[in-house]
Amino acid sequence: MASFADMNGHRASGYSAEAQPDRTEMRLLVIEDDRDAADYLVKAFREVGHVADQANDGEEGLVMALDGDYDVLVVDRMLPKRDGLAVIGTLREKGKHTPALILSALGQVDDRVKGLRAGGDDYLSKPYSFSELLARAEVLARRGGSRGEETVYRVADLTLDRLSHMVMRGKEEILLQPREFRLLEYLMKHAGQVVTRTMLLENVWDYHFDPQTNVIDVHISRLRSKIDKGFSQPLLHTVRGAGYMIRDGAR
Amino acid sequence: MTALGKLFRTTTFKLTLVYLSVFALFAAFLLGYFALNTRRLITEQITDTVNAEITGLSEQYRQGGISRLITVVDARARRPGSSLYLVTTFNGDALAGNVGSLSPGVLDSPGWSETKYKRLEETDTTGHDALVRVFQLPGGFRLLVGRDLDERERLYHIIVSAGRWSIAIVLVLGVIGGVFVTRRVLRRVDAMTETTQTIMAGNLTGRLPVAGTGDELDRLALNLNEMLERIEALMAGLQEVSDNIAHDLKTPLTRLRNRAEEALRSATDESDYRAALEQTLDESDSLIRTFNALLMIARAESGHARDGMAEFDAAEIARDIGELYEPVAEEKGISLKIEAAAPAPVRGNRELVSQALANLVDNAIKYGGPERANGAPAQIVVRAINDGERILLSVGDSGTGIPEAERPRVVERFVRLEQSRSQPGSGLGLSLVAAVARLHGGELKLEDNAPGLRSVIALPRGGPVHSPG
Numbered sequence: 135m136a137s138f139a140d141m142n143g144h145r146a147s148g149y150s151a152e153a154q155p156d157r158t159e160m161r162l163l164v165i166e167d168d169r170d171a172a173d174y175l176v177k178a179f180r181e182v183g184h185v186a187d188q189a190n191d192g193e194e195g196l197v198m199a200l201d202g203d204y205d206v207l208v209v210d211r212m213l214p215k216r217d218g219l220a221v222i223g224t225l226r227e228k229g230k231h232t233p234a235l236i237l238s239a240l241g242q243v244d245d246r247v248k249g250l251r252a253g254g255d256d257y258l259s260k261p262y263s264f265s266e267l268l269a270r271a272e273v274l275a276r277r278g279g280s281r282g283e284e285t286v287y288r289v290a291d292l293t294l295d296r297l298s299h300m301v302m303r304g305k306e307e308i309l310l311q312p313r314e315f316r317l318l319e320y321l322m323k324h325a326g327q328v329v330t331r332t333m334l335l336e337n338v339w340d341y342h343f344d345p346q347t348n349v350i351d352v353h354i355s356r357l358r359s360k361i362d363k364g365f366s367q368p369l370l371h372t373v374r375g376a377g378y379m380i381r382d383g384a385r
Numbered sequence: 386m387t388a389l390g391k392l393f394r395t396t397t398f399k400l401t402l403v404y405l406s407v408f409a410l411f412a413a414f415l416l417g418y419f420a421l422n423t424r425r426l427i428t429e430q431i432t433d434t435v436n437a438e439i440t441g442l443s444e445q446y447r448q449g450g451i452s453r454l455i456t457v458v459d460a461r462a463r464r465p466g467s468s469l470y471l472v473t474t475f476n477g478d479a480l481a482g483n484v485g486s487l488s489p490g491v492l493d494s495p496g497w498s499e500t501k502y503k504r505l506e507e508t509d510t511t512g513h514d515a516l517v518r519v520f521q522l523p524g525g526f527r528l529l530v531g532r533d534l535d536e537r538e539r540l541y542h543i544i545v546s547a548g549r550w551s552i553a554i555v556l557v558l559g560v561i562g563g564v565f566v567t568r569r570v571l572r573r574v575d576a577m578t579e580t581t582q583t584i585m586a587g588n589l590t591g592r593l594p595v596a597g598t599g600d601e602l603d604r605l606a607l608n609l610n611e612m613l614e615r616i617e618a619l620m621a622g623l624q625e626v627s628d629n630i631a632h633d634l635k636t637p638l639t640r641l642r643n644r645a646e647e648a649l650r651s652a653t654d655e656s657d658y659r660a661a662l663e664q665t666l667d668e669s670d671s672l673i674r675t676f677n678a679l680l681m682i683a684r685a686e687s688g689h690a691r692d693g694m695a696e697f698d699a700a701e702i703a704r705d706i707g708e709l710y711e712p713v714a715e716e717k718g719i720s721l722k723i724e725a726a727a728p729a730p731v732r733g734n735r736e737l738v739s740q741a742l743a744n745l746v747d748n749a750i751k752y753g754g755p756e757r758a759n760g761a762p763a764q765i766v767v768r769a770i771n772d773g774e775r776i777l778l779s780v781g782d783s784g785t786g787i788p789e790a791e792r793p794r795v796v797e798r799f800v801r802l803e804q805s806r807s808q809p810g811s812g813l814g815l816s817l818v819a820a821v822a823r824l825h826g827g828e829l830k831l832e833d834n835a836p837g838l839r840s841v842i843a844l845p846r847g848g849p850v851h852s853p854g
Contacts, residue, residue: 343740347747352712
């Protein structure tokens, strides 16, 4: 079996070479009863520089999640001994608030709502791509960071003021439509991190279905033409096979 | 189970038996009461008459002595009737009267008694019953006055035997009626059971027999038939889904497998393998998409998604979806207009309605472009209208449209018209829209936009009306 890195080849570390996300090492716990799937995930996380442990049933997962100091839990919805939602529920009851991402084969809207209500922080339906899972896990791990409370986001010479809704690139004001503003706001909130198309669709548009056409790409290219066009240094990068990222390329 | 045993075990038969015994008991009680009271009444009448006669006769005795009494008694005894008279000396010798013999000891006990007697002229051995009163006269004479009881007994027996017979007839008729009714009911229930068995054996087209009398069994049968109708429709849907899954998933799966096989056989360097793997990933992504769409349709059709319904503004959805697709349309040289200023509140599943509208807009962009016949730029209009009772979400394009004859067909799953085969897509878009509309108690209408196609999702404002049953 080819390793994850081999499979992606030129997408070193899972992403394209031109724009590397700011990656700080994460500690993950994968709670998944399918050993092959768990092995694959642990290996793939390690290859991109994270540390991942695995638990193969609900009980084991609960004990490890309570004792270990993890940044993110990846929890399968259906587990032997104790199902995924119960594991998260128990953790929350005991005051453990490690961000948890639920993996589910069900994937219907109400299942998703149920998962989030049980204390899950994000939800991904199977089958998923690893780049999607990785992007979501990295966003979850950083969630504890301070970005959410800042009123002004800054990436290089691009600033976005969340209160006055003013966007500046250098000394130039950029006029954005309301939705473009929210798109840029979400991208800048997660500056240095990859955000996928479905994450954008979910968080900027609040839709959980697949729009089939490349609608997000077109919105991104419009936004890009507003914030990057005419500037020598592009900030909004396409991460091949994964999604988009805003970052200061000079760093 | 024997036929008879089955009969006896039925509720109808048991009920019949219970009613029958209650009725028979009541009838027996009533007749018995009637018979006894009649008897008592007759006895009272006899007593009264006898008392009156004794008073009269003793008056005669007081006035004219024994000889007068004998004359009067003789005269009365000779009259026809059921009255009995006897005058005796102190030692029992008969002086006058129409009584030949009596049960022994009757004359010695003054007062009332029932006795056997024979008249003077009678010779047969059996006696008759009589109610008599013996009266002591001064001088040791005894006067006996009585009445024959045959009449009373006859009446009593008539009533009793009439009672017996009628109860017997009631019982017999009741049992026969019970058996008859029970067998009728049993036949219908048996017919129903038989039908349900064939249905359980897999013949879902079977329906329970309805007698047309509108009784409770008919109502039950009609309701069950309605249920069967629904089950059959669901099963047919399921069958269709699995057929479609087989059809539409096997084709790309075959393609995927062939590519992998070909890569294994003929790829020579790493870039060949990579290309093959990337194609495989793309292929599996589109498989997942088709699969998700199928699940979504099945879910919408099962009515399960009704749980998550809430009030939302369809105009806002029209604006949001329009805005989401506007850049894509523009990129293809199509202008997308949104006409949804007035609020259009509707009850339903926001996510599903959004997806349905997105599918229509997606279709309009794919097939409604790129240019009108007269060279004017293509246009798509997304509209939300509140016509009072319904909310109409429509997407009109200026493309080639769909010929009227083909319109009903395109809503079916996996149907893609010849000219659209070159475009990517699962062929499930419109069936999902139709399923979502039906879920909300509405419909999907395809109309002529002159030129182009106008697809309209019509939703009742209050959401689906839950049909009973």
